[in-house]
Amino acid sequence: MDERSALAMLSTALPGAGDDAAVVGDLAITTDMLHERSDFPAGTTRETAGWRAVGASLSDLAAMGADATCAVAVYAAPAFEEAELSAFVRGASEVCERVDAEYVGGDLDEHTEFTTATTAVGHVEDPIYRDGAAPGDAVCVTGELGRTAAGLRKFAADDAEAGNDLFRFTPRVAAGRALRGHTSAMMDSSDGLARSLHQLAEASDCGFEIEWDRLPVHPAVDAVADDEADRRECAAHVGEDFELVFTTPDPAAAVAAVEATGTDATVIGEATESGVVADGDALPDRGYTHGEH
C-alpha cells in the first residue's frame, strides 16, 4: 500500500483524520515526523531543523483557522550534543514565539539518524476544512511561493547561511485566524501549490483555474531559477513553503483580513466545476521528492 492509499484508509477509519489537523472538541492537534536525510539538506543547522519541524506542525494548525497553544518534539539522534540540542530547542522556541505558542519540550531518543517528531495543539471554534470550496470562489495564497525551493538551491550551492535563512519561515497562524468567516476551504501548501489545489479540488468536488502571472513568487526564486519553466517548478511543485491556500466568495474582504495581520494575500485564480488548470493547461498533481525520501 503506498502512502496515499494508507492515508486514505486512515481517514476512513478515523473520522477526525484527513485534514491538516484533527479536531477534538475545541482542540486542534497535528503531528509530523522529519528525518535528516529526507527533510534537512546538508548545511541545515539544528536551530533551523527545530524551527522548521515545529513550524510545519504550527502551519497545520494555521490551516484549520486555529490558534497555537503549544508544541512538543521528540529529538532522536545517535548522540546528544549539548550545542546541537540547545540549538534545536532555541529554534523550536523561536518559531513558537512567532505565533504566541509555547514550546514545552518533549522526549529524547537514541536513534541511528537525526529524526524529530513534532506535535502542535491549539484551540479552534469553527475549524476551516478542505471541503467547502464552490465554483466561482476566488482561490488565494498567503505570502510568497518558492521560498523553500530557493533555500534548497542555496544549500546545494553551499550557501548554508542563505539556505538556513530561507528555511526559517513564519507559520501563518495569525492569517489563518483572521480568515475565519472569510473562507470556504483552506489547507497549507506543504506539498506544493499544485498538490494543494488537487487536494482542495478532491475534498470540495470542484476544480481550479489559476494564472501563472498572478502567482506571488518569492524574490529569492528569481535569483536561482534557470528560466520561466524552472521558476514555475519552484513556485508550484517544490512545496514546503507552508503558506495557506484558501478559497473565498469575497476575496476583497479575505485579502484585507489577512493583510491586517501583516501578511500579504493574493488572488491567483478561481474555483471551477472540475479540473485543475493553469493558463488553460492541466496542472499536474505532482510534488517534489526530497532526497531519498
Next chain:
Amino acid sequence: MDERSALAMLSTALPGAGDDAAVVGDLAITTDMLHERSDFPAGTTRETAGWRAVGASLSDLAAMGADATCAVAVYAAPAFEEAELSAFVRGASEVCERVDAEYVGGDLDEHTEFTTATTAVGHVEDPIYRDGAAPGDAVCVTGELGRTAAGLRKFAADDAEAGNDLFRFTPRVAAGRALRGHTSAMMDSSDGLARSLHQLAEASDCGFEIEWDRLPVHPAVDAVADDEADRRECAAHVGEDFELVFTTPDPAAAVAAVEATGTDATVIGEATESGVVADGDALPDRGYTHGEH
C-alpha cells in the same frame, strides 16, 4: 552528554518540561518515541504496539492528574501493510477508549525500522507534580508491579499470546483523576518502581523506605520468577508497568479514592528525610535496559 544529562539540561531550558507531562494553561501534553528493536520484543503484534505506545503517553497524563482528551501517533515503517496499519490503529483506538479519549490518527512516514511517536493531550486544573512529597507521607502504587517483566519472559519463551496480553495495560487516568486533592507527589512507573522512587525523592528533596513484602506483585510474575531476588527484580527494576507511584499524607482516603475507580492501590512504605531503602538496604537507582536501546 548522556540522556539523563540532556533531560536535565532541557528541564532547565524549558520550565514546562521535566515532569511526566508539560502543562500549558489548562492543557497537559506529553510525547514519546518507541522503536521496534528496543521497545517491542519479537512477537509483539502491531495492535499491541499501537495500544502500548499510545498507552505510555496516556499514562503520563494520568501521572499529572489530568483527564485524557485525545492522542495522535506517527506510524513510521519500511512499508505500509494494510493489516499491520489497521491493527496499530485498532490498538491505539482501544487504549484511548479505555480512558475516554479519542484516537485521531496522525502521520505516516517511511522509515528503515518500525518506529512510532505518540502524543497525548488532556485537561488539568490542579496538576500533580513530582516535587510535593514530605517525610511521613505514605508512598503507594496503583495496580500490580511486574506485569511487563512477566510479559517480556513470555515473549522470550515464544508465548506471544500471553506476552501480548500482558503488554496491553489500562492507563491509570481514572485513578490519577481520583487522586487530585489526595496526593502530595505523583509520577508513573515507566522506568520501574526503584527509579520512580529516586526521581520522586530527588524532585521532593526527601527519601523513601519501602518494605518488599508490601509490594503488590502481579500474579504472572510468580509463574516466571526464578527466586525471590528475581521476583524483586521484576517488580522494582524492569519497569514499564505504567502504574502510578504517589505520596499522600492521608493514605486511607487516597487508597479509597483509587479503589472507587475500580483499581487497587497499596501503601508500600513512607517518605523519609533522605535515602531510598527497601527493608533497610539501599535500593539502587537502576532500571532495565531493553534490547539494544
